[in-house]
Structures are given as structure tokens and as C-alpha cells.
Amino acid sequence: MEAADDRRGLRLPGPEGPRLLLLPGRQEPGPGDGGAPSQPQLQPGRAEHPTGDQDPEPPPARRPGRPERPRLRRTGPLRTSPFPFLFLAAAIGLGISAASAFPIPPGPACGLSFILLAAGWLAFAVRSDRTAVFFLLAAVAASGAARLALQDRDYERNPLHSHEAGDYVDIAGRLYRSPGREPDRDLLFIDVRTVGSGGAELPVRGHLRLSVPFARGTRPRLDLLAGDEVHASVRLSSGGAFRNFGAFSYERYLRGVNIHRRASTKTSLLVRRSAAAPAGSVRARISRIRCGIQAELERRFPAADGKDISPTGAVLEALLLGEDGRLDEATVENLQQTGLYHLFAISGGHIAILNVLLFSLFRLVRMSPRASRLALAAFLVFYTILVEGSPSVLRAVIMTLAYLAGRLLWKDVHVLNTISASALFLLLLNPSSLFDAGFQLTYVATLSIILFTPPLLKKLPRLPFKATELACLSVTAALGVAPLIARNFNRVTLSSLLLNFAAIPLVGLIMGVGYAFLPFAAAFPAAAG
Template sequence: MQRSEVEPAARPGLPDLDLRRPVRLEFWAALFASGIVCTTVAPLFGVALVAASVIVAASAALDVELVPEGFRLLAVLAPLFVGGGYVVAALHASAPDPLAELAALEPGAVTVVGEVASPPVASGFGERADLRVEGLSLDGREVLRGGGVEVYVPGLDGVGVGDRLRVTGELSVPTVGDDGFDYARYLRTERISAVLEGEFAEPVGDSRGWIGSVHRRTDVALGYGLRPTEAAVVRGMVLGDRSLIPEELDEAFSRSGITHVLAISGQHVVVLAAGIFFAAKLLRVPRVPRIAGTVLLVWLYIVIAGAPPSAIRAGVVATLVLSAGLLARRVAPLHFMSVMLAAVLAWNPLLVYNTGFQLSVAAVFGILVLRKPLKSLVEATVMRPLHPTGSGASGAVANLLAVSLSAQVATAPIIASSFDQVSIVGVLTNLIAVPLAGPILALGLFSAIFGNVAPLLAYPPNAANGALVYVLEVLATTTSSFDFAAVATPGVTVPMVAAFYVGCIPAALCRFVVPENRWTFWAGIMLAWVAAWLFLAHLGDA
């Protein structure tokens, strides 16, 4: 008898964990991330989750038939992954923050010397920028180093990321607003401990930060040859700076459901990474330097753009995908997204409170788990009169509708609770806005690259971009003018958000547990639930 035909006998009293059989461990990252999230939001809930994972592990070890064979090892190791997330979150929570402690004492006037970490933007009081503290002095004596403050001070025109400043003003920790918004907690998601309302700011040293220099040249390049409104939109898409977009136009983008195209997001990173990768491939750059160069330039762009959480998430995913190509490994989207989530939350667990990060993650996971059921529903309803088989052009349109609808459904409760309104027309407007945003962003990136060489070189891509941006503006202003464009959702609470996602679970799981011919039914049930939830949320406005 051959050796491969011999089945090893299980040792008495020990679980059967023969690793030569198929083993499923792809959910380790989800368990790790759940430990971080639960412990960050409610520490006792984190303890309970660890305890539950221990019970599951013990049960799986004692009863080999309790858990499917492929998932048995994952169940046994669950306490390791969940406990690891708990430890990471607990370590972050217990880390001392002397800068926040000092600001809570309201020490009065202080002087801070530090490096600008975000591009200054206009605010109600001068300009606003993040500052990485190199030294903080009180009564002429340096009392601490390190940390970050958000500075409000006049006279930051011409200041860029990497420049060193000395700012004198009042240090404080923001209080919770009347609407319940905890601005201090939001700042902590960006590693900012306090707010400094400065009286004046002055440069330190003669050198300027290279990131700030690039940002300033890019800012000039993006406005060369464009009307102010169009330049403001392109600047928002490429640099994430929406401060110059007129308030009426910004509201139109929000009501029409396409505000996300103005934020630095995964789409920006994908367009940039694809452009760099395939340009290097055309130039016959070897694979290893091509992948390494693409990853390096992607992260350079993220840093220059101010490193928003959604861009960091997309940068991690791009790095993992490109690394998988380098290692000749298969890409599993759901597993990659789970690993991304675990990695980013391990770096900063407080990102669970960041609205931009929440929207970014919800949209991607929504597309991954809801697209196929919703595509089957669209093909069976909207597209059926056009092409019953759902193939060809109608299949492509059905897929686009399903992607747009998946993202809208997954992000609806977050938008409702954060912005008190949800766009109804966004499902349709995104069919135009998202494909249009790709070339606008690509031309904007070309303008930024060429404009850093000479502003005049930015004129051709800007000239081509003007018409596309105008179409995007018309789309936003026209669709937002309808009374039914958006529904008001005041007072949405955390339990309501949780109830929304619970109602979506059957549709999210149906593609894994029920036959394909039942997907349409569960997708329809989910949309009916979404409509009912929005109606209930709107009643708060009555």
C-alpha cells in the first residue's frame, strides 16, 4: 500500500486536525478586526467576544462534528485572532497622551513649534491645518514633545505640508457639540490630540517642505486655464481640498449622491496605480521594479494628498494586490479587504469613528457581497424587457446598476446618521458620475505631473478637462433640483443603523447559502426593507 493511501489514526482525546485536508483560514483577518472594533467601541463587549471565541474553540476541539471540517482549525484558533485584536485595541487605548491631558487643563497661552502635516484650508477663523508637535512651551519653558494639534490661525497662505511653524495661542480640547458630535474623538482618528487657536504664526528656518512645494505647484497647475468653479472641483478630486467649491455646488453634489467623487478615495488610487503600472509595462520596465515603483508612487500621492483614511485603505489594498502579483498568488477580493481592514485598524483603531473610513469600507464590502444578488434582481426586472438573457450590453448595464445600488445600500445608514439626508437619485447619477470621474481624475493627475515641471504644460489636459467637469456640474445641479432627489433623515441613532444592516444579512449571505434562482427574491426583500427603513428614518423630520 502506498504511503498517500494511509490515513493517520487520530490520537485518543485529541481533536482531529489533519492539515493535509483542505483548511479554511481566510476569515482570520475578520476575527482579528472584530476584536479591535468591539474592544474600541465597548471594551466589555470585546471581553465577551474573546470569551465567546474560547467557548467556540473548546467546543470545536471536543466535538469534531460541531464545525465543518474545513473550518475546524479556524474555530480552534479563533481565540488567538480575536484575542490579538483585543490586545491591539487595549494597547492603543491605554497609551498615554500627555498633550491631550495638558490641553484638558486649559493651560492658557502656549507656543508650539512643529511641522505642518496637512494642507491649510480656509475656516471661519483664519486657516486650519494639522501640526505635528516638535516642542510645546508654556511660560517660556518647553514642557513636552510629540503629538499633533489642529491649528486655527490667520496668515497660513503659502504654507505647505512639511513647512515648520511657530504658533502661539490657546490650547484646548473640543467639547461635544449640541448635536452630539464628538469633535475631539474625530480628531483622534487622525492622531490629533488638541486644538490650538493661534494669535499668529511664523516660519521656523529657511527651508520649505518638499511635499508642500509639490502641493503648491500642483495647486497652481490644476487651476491653469480653468474657470474658478471647475478648477475648484478638479482640486477637490485630485488634492481632496473642497474649500474653494461654492457652497451651493457642494450641496448639489450631496443631494445628487455624488459627493464621493470629490474626495480622495479608492478610485483615485486605482486610476493612479493602473496608469503608472501599465505605462511602466509599455516602457518594458522589469516586473519587480515596475511593481515596487508603482507602490512607491501611490504612497507618495497619498502623502501629498494629506493621507485621508479612505486613501490609506485603498493604498493598503493596492499594495497587497500588487504584492500578490509579484508573489504569483491568487487574489481573493473578500479576503484581501478583510486583511486591509485588519491592517488599517491595527495601525489606528479609532478609525472606526471616522465617517470617511466607514463609508469607504461599507461601499467596498457592499459591492463584494451584494452585487450578484442585486444584478440578478435588475436582470429579472429592469433589464428583462430589453434582453431576457442578461447578456451583452444589457448585462453590462445591469452590472453597473448593481454596483451603484450595492454601494448606495451599504452606505445609506452611515450617510443618514452623519449628514441627515440620503440621496434617492444617487443610484442613477452614479452611472454617469463614476465613469466620468475616471477621465477627469486621470487628466487632473496628468495636469499635476506636467504642471510641476512648468505650469504652461498643464494647459492641454486642463482644457480637455473643462468640458468633462462642466458635464459633472450640470449633472449635480440638475438632478439635485428635484424635490425627490434626497430624503431627510434626522435623528438616526446607532440602534437604527444596526437594525438596517441586520435586515440586509439575508441578501448578503444568499449567494453563499441558497441556489442562484433564489437570489432575486432575497435582493427584492432587502430593497423593500431599505425603503421601509428610509421611510421610518424620514418620520423624524415630521
């Protein structure tokens, strides 16, 4: 109801007639305003009350001498982070690094992880959010230490790794990936089943990398596929390697790629295939496709003597399949001096080029964005199988798949969060990958691009053909990885900042033409020439 002076209130009955109860925050009408009589403000617990109102019930008296119990006070809520996987990945990486510097048995590491996890839940139960987050991140770090300790324990206990053999032994097993090719040797990756010495054959399991000399001009290369069963007479390495303090550790690298022992043999005559791969084996089919591409490159780009592949064919083999073992020393040295070697060893750069090529193709045929992402994800999975799970390709593909999954499931995706999620997954899968130079270079370059490219683009003019974006990507990535390159390879090459402008589009063009030409040549050999 409104009073005469436009004030709002409620008309309540009373013994002296109706009166106006004003809403809170208003002044009461005076006696001369022509309204209802004045009314004091109603406040619970006050002694003054208008006539006709009942007194509120007084609060119950507290017992004398009984202290009031303090109530648990909840701290302010933590602000939600848009990239929680960044903190998880950093915590597990810190735990792995600590376990490498200060080795700890798996049992105490796992126990510490459970204790910290229980402490985190207890802190959360008493409403101490910040303490709970601290303990939970510490539990993740302890889990990283435990994961590395378990991997090292299993590696040291492997029967093939601990097998003692001073002379030649006979091994039997199955190839778990296609043979590697180098200018003077073939590399076989064998899942060993038995080891024989002195007429006795023992069941010994483990992964072996066997180096087989390539007698150029005398005998052809080994014609083997993944899944073939082989027998060989080999000499096992004694293990261990000399290195400078803090330098590259080949033993740690072998642990990261799950190779338990190295071996060598005098001649390829000591290696024979005892059984072919199963007919329905997917691994064998992929290996046959890979070896078919290599054979096509050798046929179209033969060496001067016609016995192997030419330097040009070796470059194409490195770009298309990631097999850089047959690059000659002069080419490798030139690529390292110019800082362009990363373009010829399949890594995140190749996956980025493939993404651009495929997205351009999908846009040309007018595919929807969702269908384009699904098709790209399927192709990347096939490509990872084709290169047989190369660590660098696996890293880049998992990073890309994490981003594509985020775009398919959610509207807004933080690139930093998806990259951190891929790093967390890879470290849980293989904690030794943290010490791999390729792992470090991949993520440092990606973080440098994410953090520094956007602010740099805002201060630079936009040039045609996306030259500004390419320059920013090249500069931020090169400067971000410069300390790691100096530490691991004892050199820093700044010429790549300029050479990348021409090299990256050229490499993309070569890869696009190569991937289109090889299936065409296989389907129509006469038209391909």
C-alpha cells in the same frame, strides 16, 4: 499465474504438489476444474489452515482485570478556508467594538489574550481542532480589545492632551504635514515640542491642529511647508464636544487621526516660521510639489477678486489632491443631495479610477502584466505620499497593494481574502479607524460589490461599453452602504444610482487630463498658456 478458467493466482509448493493461491476476491477452483485442489481462504487468526502452512503466532494474552486505556480520538480535519483573513479581521473588529462598549484596562485585556492563546495551543495539542480555532479567534478578539485600550491610554496620558491652559500660550514645534486650506482659514498641523506660559517654557509633546483666520484681501495665506519650524501664540481648546447618542464623535475622530489637541489664534500675525525645513527632507520636497500644484491651480483658476481660488479650481483641487476644504457651501450641498460627494473626496473610487487609467496606459505601451502591476504599485505609493497619508487614500491603496501583491506572488487570489487582510492591517495599526464612517463605507461597499455583483451579472444581458458592469457596481455599492449613510448622515439618495453612469466616466476623464496637464504646464509654461 493464470488457471485454466482465466483466474489469476500464485503457484505455491506443498507436500502434495504445487497448488494455486487465488488472489483475494476470487472464488476457488473446484475439484473438477482441472486445476489445483481447493484451498480455503487464508485469514489471520482462523483455526483452519491448509496443510503445510504454519499457524500464525497467537496474540499475547492480556492480564486479567486490566482495563484497556481509551485512546485520544482526533476529530475530523477542518476544511481549509480560501479566505482566513476574513475571520481574523472579523474577530479583531468584534474585540475593538466590545472594548469600546465595555472599556477594559490594557493589562487584563492582554492577559486574557495570552490565556486564550494558551488554551488554543492546548486544544490543538490534544487534537481538538475546532476548539483550538475557537480559542485562537477569541485570542485575536482579545488582542483587538487590548490594542484599543493601549491607544486610549496613551492618548489620555499625552502631555499636550492633558495640559491645562486657560489663556493664550506660546507653542513651538514643526509642521508634520502641509497646511490645509478652507475658505476662511488655514489649518496647521504641528508636532509641538514646547509650550510656554507666564515666562516659563515646558517640554510638552503632542500633535496640535491650529486654526488660523484667513484675512481675504488683507494678507495672503500662510506660505509654509511640511518640516518648517514655527512659533505661535494660541489658545488651546478645553476638549470635549456635545453629540447625540450613537452619532458621530469628533473626539473619537481626533483620536483616529492622532491629533491630541485643537487650538485657534486671532490672526496669522501671531504665527511665524522660525526655521525652514531641512534641505534634504523628503517630506518637505513632497510638500513643495503639493503646494506647487495648488499655486498653479490658483493661478489658472483665480477667484473673482483674484485673492484665492475659484469654485472650479476648488473642484479640481479636490479631485487631484483630495483637498476639499475650499469647496463652497453651495457645491457641497448639491453634491450631498445628489449622492455624488464621494466622487469629490479622494477615496477608493478615485484609486479605482487611477487604476483603470494607468492600466489602460500600460496596455497602450505594451507593458507586461507583471511590469504593469509593479509600476502601478510604485505610483500608488507615491500618490499616497503626495496626499500625505489621507486615511481614505491609505485604506484604498493598502487594499489595492494587497491585491497586487497576491497576484504577483500567487496564481489564484481571492479578492475577499486580500480585502480582509488590508482591514486587519489597518485595525492593528489604528483600532479607532473602525469607528470612522469612511472606513465603514469603504469596506461595506467593497464587500457588497464582491458578494452581489457576480450573481447579478449572470442574470443580466451584457451591454456595450461595459454598461452592465457599471450598473451592477453602482447598484450593489449604493444599496450596501444605504443603511450606514442613513445612520451617519440622516439621508439616503437614490438618484446617485443613475447619476453615477455619467459622473464616474466624467470624473475619470477630468482626473486623467488634470494629471497629464499639470506636469506639462510645469515643464512648458509658455505652451500651456
